[in-house]
Amino acid sequence: MDDRTPRPYASSDEDFEMVPDANGTSNTKDTLTLTAAAELSHVAPACARATMACNITAAASEGKRRPDVDVVVVMDRSGSMEAERKLELCKETTELLIEQLRPSDRFGLVSFDHRVKTNTALVSASSDVARAVKSLRPGGTTNLSGGLFAGxxxxSAAPAAERIRAVLLLTDGLANAGITEEQPLIAATKSLLDGTSTGLYTFGYGSDHNASLLQSIAGAAGDGKGSYYFIETAEKVVGAFADCLGGLLSVAAQNVVVEVKASAGRIARVRREGATRVDDRTWTVPLGDVFEEEQRDVLVEVELLGSASVEVSFALRYVDAANGRVSHATATASVAVDAAKAQTAVPDNHVTEQRARLDTADALLSARECADRRDIAGARRVLESQKAKIAALKVAAVTGSLVERLAHDLAVVLEGLANEDAYRARGRQWMTSKMMGHQMQRCMEDSDSDEEETMPRLMGSVGRARNVYRNTSKKSSKAAMMRGMSARRPSAPQPTSRAPASFTLLGLVV
Structure with a gap:
């Protein structure tokens, strides 16, 4: 297979379901490619552990027809949504979302205050469903669980063959009707999601919502199947919805699973949410959906237990969203114990970078726990320490985009820890969204297409701290929705992204 696409690691076996051309060579690019590497090829005898990793990279669509989508919007219409035209802005944005769907896509709408109403069943996206959105009016309190379960x-009541399915839940407040406690609400949500391919995306509007609860609700769908968005101000509504929709319209693979096996020693930890131990040398890692151009990295820490060498194999299985076929790939990485070679072994830059990503996500979680205990100073110490570690990374000059983003996000969150008021207003929400984004390697914010030009330069680099998880589809989706908003309201802000003036929507054949 002649594939010159740069890859983080070396692959041992990446050919699967290839379609040969007349000359007997492949003209089909793999939807997902799998590579693997050890952080260090050789370690000293005194070293008890070694780290191996695999990388999964999704290709761009290259004109493939995307699968049909089913989108259900669950919208808070409680009384507080009347303030600052929040409900009106969310209605306008939902109408713009409907305009980006094609006739074979389906849309449903559920709204809630203390009552729950199915405003439109899951039907073909059309002007009729847009009228249902326009009819929403603010009401009473917030039965979040009732709205979510109805969505x-x-x-679950509609056929789902080969369709991308998602619920988008938007609220500006705390659940104060229906199930209000987090543990039973998450348990019920997981039960309803069990056995489905449904994604769950939550949007918290303003400073009064429970960011941790919305993160947990989105996380109930599993890795790669949900996101939590913090909508801090009115102008962020369109960008957040567009970012989410752009992902849904660019799903490359579903039901992605990696099986990890070690030849010796013991797998001590797999650093990925949802990873499950089968035995001492075998783990499975579900990764859910992967969007076009996204990457997934799985880091595996192995205890050597006196072994002279350990090989870790990674077996990838997924459903290709474009054709519904099950595809496979394998890759291996190994480490050997050798005192002399260990002295000159050079760390793999990509593995080091991914370790920094996971350490940053862990630091954000620890800082949030400190701040929730009203230990703002302790939270700042945790993040300042991690920020210093990021600044000291030697890989920054080589693979700077992610490292710079980590530094940028830590700086942003530290601004939200200026004091307890700042933490309650935005710090906790920023922390939660950025933590989840780095855990999943997915963009979960309205970013870059508008703000990239104004982002500060970090760490002395000439580049800017763009969101490295944001794919072309998300950028194009925002550009299209912003143009739609401008057409409705000439005073609306214009997109400043470098998306082409004319393009096939999201780079797909529709």
Whole structure:
């Protein structure tokens, strides 16, 4: 296979379901490619552990027809949504979202205050469903659980063959009707999601919502199946919805699973949410959906237990979203114990970078726990320490984009820890969204297409701290929705992204 696409690691076996051309060579690019590497090829005898990793990279669509999508919007219409035209802005944005769907896509709408109403069942996206959105009016308190369960029910009641399915839940407040406690709410949500392919995306509007609860609700769908967005101000509504929709319209693979096996020693830890131990040398890692151009990295820490060498194999299995076929790939990485060679072994830059990503996500979680205990100073110490470690990384000059983003996000969150008021207003929400984004390697914010030009330069680099998880589809989706908003309201802000003036929507054949 002649594939010159740069890859982080070396691959041992990446050919699967290839279609040969007349000359007997492949003209089909793999939807996902799998590579693997050890952080260090050789370690000293005194070293008890070694780290191996695999990388999964999704290709761009290259004109493939995307699968149909089912989208259910669950919208808070409680009384607080009347303030600052929040409900009106969310209605306008939902109408713009509908305009980006094609006739074979389906849309459903559920709204809630203390009552829950199915405003439209899951039907073909059309002007009729847009009228249902326009009819929403603000009401009473917030039965978040009732609205969520009704939205999930709309999808479970409709056929789902080969469709991308998602619920988008938006609220500006705390759950104060229905199930209000986090543990039973998450348990019920997981039960409703069990056995489905449904994604769950939550949007917290303003400073009064429970960011941790919305993160947990989105996380109930599993890795790669959900996101939490913090909508701090009115102008962020369109960008957040567009970012989410752009992902849904660019799903490359579903039901992605990696099986990890070690030839010797013991797998001590797999650094990925949802990873499950089978035995001492075998783990499975579900990764859910992967969007076009996204990457997934799985870091495996192995205890050597006196072994002279250890090989870790990674077996990838997924459903190709474009054709519904099950595809496979394998790759291996190994480490050997050798005192002399260990002295000159050079760390793999990509593995080091991914370790920094995971350490940053862990630091954000620890800092949030400190701040929730009203230990703002302790939270700042945790993040300042991690920021210093990021600044000291030697890989920054080589693979700077992610490292710079980590430094940028730590700086942003530290601004939200200026004091307790700042933490309650935005710090906790920023921390939660950025932590989840780095854990999943997915963009979960309205970013870059508008703000890239104004982002500060970090760490002395000439580059800017762009969101490295944001794919072309997300950028194009925002550009299209911003143009739609401008057409509705000439005073609306214009997109400043470098998306082409004319393009096939999201780079797909529709």
């Amino acid at each position: 999930l029910g709309l999808l």
